[in-house]
Amino acid sequence: MSGQELLIILLIGLIAGWLAGQIVQGTGFGLIADIALGIVGALIGAWLLPQLGIHLGSGIVAAIIAATIGALVLLLILRLVYRGGRW
Numbered sequence: 001m002s003g004q005e006l007l008i009i010l011l012i013g014l015i016a017g018w019l020a021g022q023i024v025q026g027t028g029f030g031l032i033a034d035i036a037l038g039i040v041g042a043l044i045g046a047w048l049l050p051q052l053g054i055h056l057g058s059g060i061v062a063a064i065i066a067a068t069i070g071a072l073v074l075l076l077i078l079r080l081v082y083r084g085g086r087w
Contacts, residue, residue: 012060013038016045016067023068024075041071048073 017038045066049056056062 008060009039009042010035012063012067013042015064016041016071019064019068020071020075023072024079037074038067038071041069041074042067043070044074045070 014035015038017034017036020037020041021034042063045068048070049066056066
């Protein structure tokens with residue numbers, strides 16, 4: 001993995017984590033956690049969406065959308081765990 005690829009993954013993770021944090025208000029994880037959440041969300045989105053038969057295409061916009069969906073899934077799971085099953 002080159003430095004450029006790593007930078008792109010971090011940028012997509014930052015954007016996806018920030019978007020997911022804005023959509024699911026009240027989590028309060030912070031910027032660094034949002035970046036990590038976005039990166040993990042990108043992995044979840046890249047795995048989950050094809051499993052469900054959803055193909056968004058290629059390119060950076062599709063990657064950001066998939067990463068955001070993955071980060072949203074992860075955020076909702078974390079919210080359920082930290083709040084004891086309450087939304």
